[in-house]
């Protein structure tokens with residue numbers, strides 16, 4: 001352990017992001033592979049009446065929402081990896097200071113320092 005990683009080459013963070021991406025891609029592939037939802041299995045198994053269609057529909061919508069979320073998450077990961085390749089990873093996109101390592105460890109896809117993130121969330125509230 002004589003050679004500590006330089007701050008500008010966050011290998012651990014890159015590995016974390018790559019692992020996160022691999023897991024995400026596997027999950028998305030699994031979900032897009034026509035996996036039958038639990039409600040669907042239940043409906044087939046018990047051959048239930050039309051009253052269960054609402055539950056079925058809800059589950060499909062839920063799956064779709066999860067997929068949307070994962071697509072956004074994947075985009076965040078890809079962008080973070082791209083910034084690592086460009087060498088400007090960990091720089092706040094708003095005020096351009098170096099984002100504290102503790103924040104990057106907690107949120108490897110963070111694009112802003114905490115102050116700018118707070119300001120951004122106030123300006124663009126998430127639903």
Ligand SMILES: [Zn+2]
Pocket residue numbers: 092093094095096097112113114115116117
């Ligand atoms: Zn900032």
